[in-house]
Structure formats: structure tokens, C-alpha cells
Amino acid sequence: MxxxxxxxxxxxxxxxxxxxxxxxxxxxxxxxxxxxxxxxxxxxxxxxxxxxxxxxxxxxxxxxxxxxxxxxxxxxxxxxxxxxxxxxxxxxxxxxxxxxxxxxxARYSAHERTYIYALHAGPCRSPMTTNRAGYVMLPSDRWFDVKAMQQAAECLIGEHDFTSFRSSECQSKTPVKTIYSIEIFSSEPWLYFKIKGNAFLHHMVRNLVGSFIQIGVGKQKLEWMAEVLAAKDRSIAAPTFSPDGLYLAQIAYPEHFLIPKPWLTNSWLPKEIFA
The missing domain is CATH 3.30.70.580 (Pseudouridine synthase I, catalytic domain, N-terminal subdomain)
Structure with a gap:
């Protein structure tokens, strides 16, 4: 069985x-x-x-x-x-x-995968978040330009060739994937990315998060994300970001399989990002 x-x-x-x-x-x-x-x-x-x-x-x-x-x-x-x-x-x-x-x-019947990235930012890292969240050093009087990141995310929605965000070790047969939604939740000193798609390339979510951070801290303009996507060139995107804050949150299957929902409230992450 x-x-x-x-x-x-x-x-x-x-x-x-x-x-x-x-x-x-x-x-x-x-x-x-x-x-x-x-x-x-x-x-x-x-x-x-x-x-x-x-x-x-x-x-x-x-x-x-x-x-x-x-x-x-x-x-x-x-x-x-x-x-x-x-x-x-x-x-x-x-x-x-x-x-x-x-x-x-479990692999081929899945039609949607959701990843969450938890990011902590501030002048000092927190030892309480070691291995649980990514970290960006920011002065206490600065925060990410969340609106710019949200606007930059719009070009990624839909079916695209994500070669620019693909690891050189990726074994996927095609770089073409579909992103259904990207949500960014800001609650200083925390920032959360919630990304849903049909499937993801090796390091794809971490490479996307790294690129969002470049825009959020003002190192790149929001239009840069579309330029990186169109270039299909991994070398011009941001470096791969830390794995520490990345969570495979949920896998969705056709309803007739009756696969239970994950126990998302079992985690330390805030409940609102699971809505």
C-alpha cells in the first residue's frame, strides 16, 4: 500500500x-x-x-x-x-x-508549493534567531523600502524563464516556472516573503530574496528586477541569500487526494502570514 x-x-x-x-x-x-x-x-x-x-x-x-x-x-x-x-x-x-x-x-501530483522566508534586520543580529531567520544589518533609523519591493515583485508573477535566479547545480529540465503570488509582510524588525508557485528551481527563492533585498535597501531601482528576469543571466542577479530563514510551508494537491493541511500554527512564525 x-x-x-x-x-x-x-x-x-x-x-x-x-x-x-x-x-x-x-x-x-x-x-x-x-x-x-x-x-x-x-x-x-x-x-x-x-x-x-x-x-x-x-x-x-x-x-x-x-x-x-x-x-x-x-x-x-x-x-x-x-x-x-x-x-x-x-x-x-x-x-x-x-x-x-x-x-x-508526493512530487508529481503537487500543483502548488509555498515558501516563506523570514528575515530579521537591525543594527545587531539576534542570537535567538540563529539558523531560524536570515539577517541584514540596518541602522536603527532605517528600514526597507517595502513598497518598492512589492512593485518589483509584479514582473515575476506568471510563467517566466527564471534562468537568472537558477543555481548552476540545478537539475530541473526547464527554467520555465510559474509564480502565482508574492506577498511581503513588514513588521519591524521582521520582514517576511511568501512566494507561491507551481515549482521552483534550485536556489530560486533564495536568489529572489537576495534580489529583493538589493531593491529594499536602495542599492538597485525597482525596475532592476524586470531587467534581471529578462536577461536570463544568473551573473547579474544578487548573490544567493542565506538558507537560514527559508521554510517550505505548504504543498497543494488536487482535492480528491484528501491530503491534510500542514500544521502551520505549530511554528514560531506569525499566524497572519499563513492566511
């Missing part, structure tokens, strides 16, 4: 989601926990391998990650949650579990 799980995790101790040789990854921890819960005897002919909705990078967090796997044993939904969590480190938790039809794919 095929089972879907909803996950939350602190990505700071890990080298990203995907299994890598001699690296500590979230996928490795999850597959190890699933195997321990199911039992070695049940895995001899069919080791558990999980498919994820989004392969988060090193240091990136998740509030609403979704995965699926196929297994030959049956358990109650809550048994999957409690059982797998008992074998996971404190930095990873399963929030829900449910059977799904064989045509469901």
Missing part, C-alpha cells in the same frame, strides 16, 4: 533533504526511522524508499513537507505517526499519515 506523511523539520543540522554519500540528510533519517518501525523482516523484499514533494537544500526548514512510500505492512494512521516519531531525532517530526491511492505522487 502507499502511505503519505506530512513532515516538519529543522534543516540546520542536515546537508539538505536528499541522500548523499557520507552526509547527514533528512531523507536518510526518515528512511532509517521508517525501517526501524516497520521491522527488518518486512523489508527483505522491498526496502522503504521515500519520494518527496520538494528536495530542500542544506539548512532549509519545512513546515509542510509531504512524502510518500510503498510498504507491504498495514498500520493505523496514528500508529504511523507515533511509531515513526519514536525513531526520529527531535529535529524531524511526522504530523500526519494516511493511505493514498497508487496514482498519488
Amino acid at each position: 502507499r502511505i503519505a506523511l506530512g513532515l516538519q523539520y529543522d534543516g540546520s543540522p542536515y546537508s539538505g533533504w536528499q541522500t548523499q554519500v557520507n552526509q547527514n540528510t533528512i531523507q536518510d533519517e526518515l528512511e532509517k526511522a521508517l525501517s526501524a518501525f516497520v521491522g527488518v523482516g518486512a523489508l527483505k523484499s522491498n526496502p522503504i524508499r521515500v519520494i518527496t514533494a520538494g528536495r530542500t537544500d542544506t539548512g532549509v526548514h519545512a513546515l509542510g513537507q509531504v512524502i510518500h512510500f510503498d510498504v507491504d505492512v498495514e498500520r493505523e494512521n496514528w500508529s504511523w505517526v507515533r511509531g515513526v516519531n519514536s525513531f526520529l531525532p527531535e529535529s524531524i517530526v511526522v504530523n500526519w499519515a494516511q493511505p493514498v491511492p497508487p496514482e498519488f505522487s
